[in-house]
Amino acid sequence: MSHRIVIVGGGAGGLELATRLGRKLGRSGAAQITLVDAKLTHIWKPLLHEVAAGSLNSAEDELNYVAQAKWNHFEFQLGRMCGLQRSTRQIVLAPVLDEDGRQLLPERRIGYDSLVLAVGSTTNDFGTPGAAEHCIFLDTREQAERFHRRMLSHYLRAHASTQTDSAHIDIAIVGAGATGVELAAELHHAARQLAAYGLDRIRPEDMRITLIEAGPRVLPALPERIAQPVHRTLEKLGVTVLTGAAVSEVTAEGLKTADGQFIPASLKVWAAGIRAPAFLKDLDGLENNRINQLLVRPTLQTTLDDDIFAFGDCAACPQPGGDGRNVPPRAQAAHQQASMLTRSLRLKISGQPLPEYRYRDYGSLISLSSFSAVGNLMGNLTGSVMLEGWLARVFYVSLYRMHQMALYGLPRTLLLMLSDRIGRSTEPRLKLH
């Protein structure tokens, strides 16, 4: 029997890995590749704030795992991993239920020779009272779409109302990291578009967006010279930015901060912090950190089992010379690790030593919707180069295009870019349903 590689999680990293391994090893029969995901379709997570604002129709950027598997010589299994038995080398998938709660698939076990865990992360509300109940998180397409529908309902209610005075909508975003900042700008853009389509009882300036950050400035994980122009642009757009404000409680009416402020909000998004899925915490003795990430060595093998790899957001991978810091949870890192693992797994099958992962930071880019983009690019020779405006936007979009290229190849990616362009000229600029 050929070597069985099971990859759990078909996200930014896992799907690229399954596709590459399918082409390299699955096609020739050198290995049997299986991808497991809890969902039937994939959408690249960094697009979710655009789905929430309505500037992206998720149906158009969704990829179907069954078709991708057929085209790229791997097998797809629908299911949510809930357990692991290392002694028999099996993973356990929970029963799959349909929309009405009826069992679609029973509990199953899948055997592996090499297992790769790429199950990502979810937002961490740090146990803040009321957050889980009253905030929307942006971890899945469904959550992003729920936010969009709620926002649209406010506009449609205001539009149908017979009252003569103008209406408003208060939106609070917790966390001024890349997701929170980009969402704030995208929402302001949506407010302008909605008014342009005639839903103008709520004027753009009446969408009152507050961005709340516990740290001393926006984009705490990025260099200050990126944060400053971003902060200025947000203020120009009318976004209220509160820094040094830790949210201590969320209620139906709004958010309370530790220093006693109350921020009224009918729509609340929590976009601060991450943690890996809870089932990783008790995974047959594998080691974790306090946010459930699996501890891995620079080869991306888990610390206690050479046959189990983990990468992307669900793994705590030390950075060499990184003062105890781990590789950051970013699409850029998941993409690089997927490339390395494609090679590592081929080497493992032939019994050769594995390479070590070293994170290469190519820079950070922040898109402020159609208004601006800001960032830096890192090069070996040039050091860090600041970018702003359309050039920054081009590089920002290229990260997604690289993901598409890994999944579809160059010709299809070019066709997709063309169809995006055509779509933009024939469809509303904002999803209005």
Ligand SMILES: Cc1cc2nc3c(=O)[nH]c(=O)nc-3n(C[C@H](O)[C@H](O)[C@H](O)COP(=O)(O)OP(=O)(O)OC[C@H]3O[C@@H](n4cnc5c(N)ncnc54)[C@H](O)[C@@H]3O)c2cc1C
């Ligand atoms: C709104 C938003 C914007 C972002 N913007 C950027 C950005 O601009 N740049 C950047 O570098 N990063 C960005 N990120 C971070 C980036 O999306 C992640 O770092 C990246 O997606 C991690 O890839 P991954 O493969 O580890 O996990 P994911 O892409 O999250 O994929 C995890 C997969 O695992 C599946 N899964 C989960 N649990 C199970 C289970 N038990 N069994 C089976 N399957 C399971 C999920 O369905 C999913 O398909 C953003 C994140 C968000 C939420």
